Amino acid sequence: MENWFTASPDSLFVIIISAIGVYLAVIFLTQLAGKRSFTKMSSFDFAMTISIGAMIATTVLSPSVSFLQGVTGLTAIFLLEIFSNFLRKRFKIYRKTVDNQPMYLMKDSKVLWENMQSARITEGDLRAVLRRNNVHNISQVKAVIFENTGDISVIRDLNSKEVPDDWIFEDVK
Template sequence: MDAVLFNGWGPLGRTLLVGVLAYAALIFILRLSGKRTLAKMNAFDLVVTVAIGSTLATIVLNKSVALAEGTLALALLVAMQYGVSWSSTRWPALRRLVTGEPRLLLRHGVMLDDALRDTRITREEVRAALRAAGVARVDAAAAVVLETDGSFSVIADEPEGEASSLHGLR
């Protein structure tokens, strides 16, 4: 029967050694790949960040995964994320496929019911975003946007024309 509370000093030593080395490898890989790797600019980036964390935990805790294999898995995830983000800056069709597009949920104080339904966002969630941004009245907001990372952006007043951050949103 396996020990529930203590399995011996060997497994603790392995966890300590592999944990430190895997962490160092991850920091090295992330420094090579650049800040964009963990930027969480959209849902794809969030998924990669979670996958990196899960892979690190597997390396540290799963005896059947060697440090070299785990480090390769980390490098592969980071390289794939780098490749997809690099490609999506060059090909708009790939960018739309991977990241989606921001969605306008409220415009000039009016909730856009079709957009709310399509994005499965409730009016109360939009009101909560307004409150979090310090906007007391719904009709005082120029816009609320559901961003590609799932966060809300609240625009209190909107300049007209091309300078608007809302330009091009549907």
């Protein structure tokens, strides 16, 4: 416990240099892999974000992991992301395996209780989302969709003459 507030100048210098190096490596690798590397679109993306954070912390703070080892690990994770994106674009079965599928929580003002239960969304959660989206009456709701990111989208039906494009709902279950 007495070592909590002590550090040698050399160890602090190594931490600062490692932090700068890892920071630059992450910027470079993100440019190489694309901004999608840090989105929350799929479980693979989520795992990648967590892995990168853990590797950065370990590389910067752990004396047992060298800078070269840390950057190699980060590079491997980013290469996995690039390869996964390649597979997602080419193979529908892979995309379905790693991507979360959006689902209706409400459709045409009707609450879909089975989907609510599957998504682990409570009735109170749904009401809060509707209030945040300025829904005054349940009849205003065309659809509420639990997105693959974990966000909830509300499509309002304020003008029943205007029909939303089917393309918007194409991958929603």
